[in-house]
Amino acid sequence: MEELIQQLFNGVFLGSIYALLALGYTMVYGIIGLINFAHGDVYMIGAFIGFFLITELHLNFWVTLVLTMGLCALVGMLIEFLAYRPLRHHGAPKITSLITAIGVSFLLENGMSFLFGGDSRSFPQAIKLVNFKVGFIHITNIQLLILIVSIALMVLLQFIVQKTKMGRAMRAVSVDQEAANIVGIKVDQTISFTFAIGSALAGAAGVLIGLYYNSLDPLMGMAPGIKSFIAAVFGGIGSIPGAAIGGWLIGLIETLTFTLGISSWKDAVVYAVLIVVLLVRPNGIFGKKAGEKV
Amino acid sequence: MNLLEVKNLTKNFGGLTAVDDVSLHVADQELVALIGPNGAGKTTIFNLLTGVNTPSSGTISLKIDEKLQLLNQQPVSKIADLGLARTFQNIRLFEQMTVLDNVMVAMTSKVSENPLSEVLRLPSFYEKETQMKDKAIKLLELFDLAESVDQKASNLAYGQQRRLEIVRALATEPKLLFLDEPAAGMNPRETAELTASIKMIQEKFKIAIILIEHDMKLVMELAQRIYVLEYGRLIAEGQPKEIQNNPEVIRAYLGGDDLELF
Structure with missing residues (x-):
């Protein structure tokens, strides 16, 4: 029982990372109907940027976090501008963009391996690890940090989407691009902004996971990328609260495999969840309308 | 100078000429109606004027600071910025x-x-x-x-x-408002309210309006000038009275020449 509760807590912390990533998937899907498979690699780039800022420039954790988010936002905008926007302007079918996204993902993974080598590096301990014991539960300050930063970013995101002009424009574009354009909204700029926000969240997740697991490598984005995509589908792709809830649920499911003693099956269990969700509730928990084929 | 000046506008979709050499103009604060049978190309003209579709040939110019500025090739959001706004035939909120x-x-x-x-x-x-x-x-x-x-x-x-x-x-603060069948699907009471609203818009906001509408009562009551379109071509232009008695228009609508149209 104690073990179970401990794993539930661990699941929430891990799930926060998945939730941050899932938000990027769901926002981009919501606005242009694209599953951006390169999103997990932006998270990897975030971890690398964080790594260099801390080891080379000796910046402290918070400055690193903010700078990494900014730089990852630029990376996301650049990917959209170079890879997806030309296709969109030429009216390419969605499947073309999807395959392009997979291509961008390979490019980033192999490009980073080529530039920095494929070996894993150890992420510097920018914040000194402190262990707490609350009752029988072990919690570290880094786990708390992950949870608090994630929740703060989600609240900020919710504010941007619901209350600001740009958020309003994002919602309008996601409903009807042409009508949004006709009321004077710059659609390209709005889509670019969406990529920026999603990528900034991925960058934050990358720095946080580096701190948590103390390691990074060019392929680190693959599995979390796919799991966060599952989280987004689980929550109902296109729904922002859905992505957050989905992220935490996937985190919980994954850590529960440790309690059940089937931890070597953890990835398989998560994929099995995807299959079950797609069979039973293809629109996810918060999904509204029937999904479109991509 | 007119607010909107359209010259020799043509749009081909493959082999089909949806809009064929249409020239029209709208003055400041004028209320103009665009009528014609289904498929005459009315909505296509709206799409061309608001930049949703690009014309195959012809020019569209809007008066900006007392100068005519070409709208062709401008992005849709820019055209909206310059003062063109529209509603859709099928509501798109x-x-x-x-x-x-x-x-x-x-x-x-x-x-x-x-x-x-x-x-x-x-x-x-x-x-x-x-x-x-x-x-x-x-x-x-x-x-x-x-x-x-x-x-x-x-x-x-x-x-x-x-x-x-x-x-x-x-809300986009237009100079020219395009209404695409605003009375479609409305009952007579709603249509009467709409007619009053459109009058109010013209007076209160001091803007020009172009209207596509099949409800002839509404058109005759509101329009200062009417353009009639058939198979993508303009077949008549004039004040409501003239249009009512134009034999070409009656033929286009009813396929005969001895029927009472309005």
């Missing part, structure tokens, strides 16, 4: 958004705001938001929608949705 957000989103390009000050929630952000909100609510009041500001647009009644679409278009 942002359905999941609130009534208020539907109007405020149309003000996006009119209010400049640094995204950073939005995120940091600086006082200037709240000030501008409040200004936008006040303006949106005033507009909604004019069209009897003030009570529904927080409702989802999709929950409004049909007639209200049509009105909201007009409010959204007006």
